[in-house]
Ligand SMILES: Nc1ncnc2c1ncn2[C@@H]1O[C@H](COP(=O)(O)OP(=O)(O)OP(=O)(O)O)[C@@H](O)[C@H]1O
């Protein structure tokens with residue numbers, strides 16, 4: 001069983017001109033193989049930094065990050081990353097974007113075409129194979145980004161506010177796309193979001209971070225049955241989880257923004 | 264088509280105005296010949312074979328200088344934009360030379376390389392090198408790190424990163440630099456040819472000035488404008504053909 005992520009006492013600092021900023025202070029979390037785990041926290045608390053460290057983009061300053069007991073030294077296609085801003089290559093067509101991974105690994109072109117077509121179909125993008133990303137809507141772009149990562153069959157999927165740039169309807173649609181995909185492929189997922197509803201709906205477990213510099217404030221196991229459908233949002237248990245998480249986050253945002261002004 | 268008709272009206276109006284003003288004899292027609300006279304001068308120069316030779320010589324110089332200067336600028340810019348050691352050594356050298364207006368080098372180039380092709384090509388090379396260097400340096404050194412991260416995490420090998428990601432990501436900036444350099448190449452070329460030459464559009468402009476044949480001189484000035492226009496359009500056309508995504512990216516962000 002691959003894709004077991006362990007983050008232990010992670011601290012990451014950036015050294016600027018005259019001072020050192022700790023982006024993340026003391027984060028410990030775990031994504032077991034095939035689990036769906038979310039990370040929520042107020043803006044600037046270090047969520048992206050945690051993701052970037054597991055991805056292998058940013059090395060830990062202190063503490064350790066391992067996947068299947070191996071310390072992470074550099075990015076690898078075993079750990080796929082989906083970015084908030086999609087980061088599709090504008091100089092490549094939809095087809096070429098999705099084919100990027102297998103082509104980098106010199107897979108033969110016939111096999112590439114077959115598997116790209118399969119993902120285009122899965123994502124409902126068949127008609128757009130020859131379009132450039134700039135010609136697609138936000139929801140379509142994010143599906144291309146997802147396909148570009150999934151085609152490498154990673155063990156771990158790291159998603160940094162993947163739906164943050166989408167409108168509410170597209171967002172709900174994409175949540176179901178991801179949930180269906182996860183239920184059929186069972187990859188380990190670490191999902192960063194601001195949206196509490198989204199976190200509860202998707203996750204097995206939710207970590208809440210403290211305000212900057214971030215550490216883990218509290219953990220919630222979401223014991224809702226699977227497979228989940230949209231109407232689970234009206235479930236009493238669902239609402240209780242949302243309430244608990246909401247209060248935890250509210251405490252942290254007050255630390256950043258101060259108490260509510262009184263008039 | 265409508266668009267084209269609309270765009271032409273301004274130009275046609277300008278030509279008519281020019282024709283009328285110079286026919287009123289308010290200004291000495293010797294100093295300000297009407298367009299009809301300029302056009303007939305251009306026709307006879309073309310028929311005599313002199314004009315095509317000048318155009319050929321000038322275009323060859325411009326193209327040679329532009330191609331060499333661009334290649335050098337792209338290369339030095341890319342290497343110093345991405346590799347620390349080269350940045351440390353090369354960038355200060357470029358920064359010291361860059362503020363010298365290239366026109367100031369015209370006499371020096373003639374002393375060094377004579378009145379032949381070499382001095383013209385050198386000057387165009389020099390003029391083109393710096394803006395291309397700047398665009399290449401900035402384009403390459405400021406590639407959005409997300410592109411590199413995304414590529415690395417889908418499994419690209421380090422050695423493929425240059426061609427697959429860094430260069431294409433920098434292309435929009437580089438293309439802007441190249442396009443600016445085309446008009447610059449013509450400016451430098453005219454200055455170089457005026458300063459001393461036997462052939463070429465810039466040379467004729469100054470030669471007809473000395474013998475006071477204003478109609479022919481104006482003909483060559485118009486010709487110079489036409490060459491610059493054609494070069495710019497050809498470049499834009501080639502870019503859009505070769506990089507169909509470029510237009511989309513520029514329009515959107
Ligand atoms: N490369 C860097 N250099 C300097 N400081 C950085 C760098 N990356 C992040 N930081 C700082 O670290 C802190 C955490 O940033 P991070 O992007 O991880 O927050 P976040 O929780 O993802 O925020 P958001 O929800 O707004 O995306 C911020 O104060 C940020 O300014």
Ligand SMILES: [Mg+2]
Pocket residue numbers: 047048049160
């Ligand atoms: Mg972030």
